[in-house]
Amino acid sequence: MTTKANAPVTAGSIVVPYGHVIGNEKWRGSELAQRLQGKVRLIFEDALGLVDFHLSNRTCILLISEADLVAGDEFKRRLVRFRNASSLRGIVIVEKTPISDQYYPGVQKLVVLELGMVLLPVANQGEASQLIIQLVREQSRDRGSNPFLGKQRARPAEPALLQALQHIPGVGKTKALLLLQRFGSIHRLCNADIRELEQAVGQTVAQQIYTFLHS
Structure with a gap:
């Protein structure tokens, strides 16, 4: 029997404003929620099931x-249930x-x-909050971008995003900066x-990055 606690969010069940x-x-x-407060509009919901944050x-x-x-394999079962039961991007x-x-290494595999999902490593909840803020900002920029305005000025790279990219095999600080300058966002x-x-x-x-990010 599926309960509210372990049921994944399904497409269209929750509408999240930009x-x-x-x-x-x-x-x-x-700590994560406290760091998000004031940076994004954070609303709590007790019916997200397997999901921690919904953008x-x-x-x-x-x-x-x-x-x-450290606790065991329960998180693996949660990821598999989400991937099998949801059409949302994880x-x-x-x-x-x-x-x-x-x-x-086992989580990465x-x-x-x-599962073919994107994996972003962080050192702590502070870095996790910065990545979530970055993702929200990317969505807002993509939604509000005007193709007739030409190139937008490059924004300074988020420290947490730079550190996350450096966890990819073969990517140091220099290559992480090159990737951000080239693509501008996690999504791209x-x-x-x-x-x-x-x-x-x-x-x-490039092959190492592609293998890391895709199945």
Whole structure:
């Protein structure tokens, strides 16, 4: 029997206004929620099921904490249930710390190769909040962009996003900056084809990035 606690959000069940984030009630009062407050319009909802945060463009964030990784395989079952039962786009943010580092290769294999979802590693909830804020800002820019205005001025790279990109094999700080200058956002990077990546960082690293981001 499916309960509210483990039922994934299905397409169309919740409408999220642009610039807003709907957070799972379990995150109320957390460090992550406190860091999001004032930066995005955060609303809590107790019916998100498997999802931690729901963004406006059919994107859902599933956050795997250090404690989740150490505790066992329940987080894996949650990810598989979400992927099997939802047509929404899932982004997995995982806390990659000295304690949880040994579990990370298994998570990467499951999320990227088996489930075909985007995986973004962070060091703590502070970095996770910055990534969520970045994703919300990207959506707002994409929605409000005017193709007749020409190129927009490049924005300074978010430190948390730079650090997340450096977890990809072969990507150091220099290549992370090149990727952000070239693609400008997480969304565009994840949707880039191999030739576009090669133009930014070369063939070898491009293949590593593509394998990391896609099944």
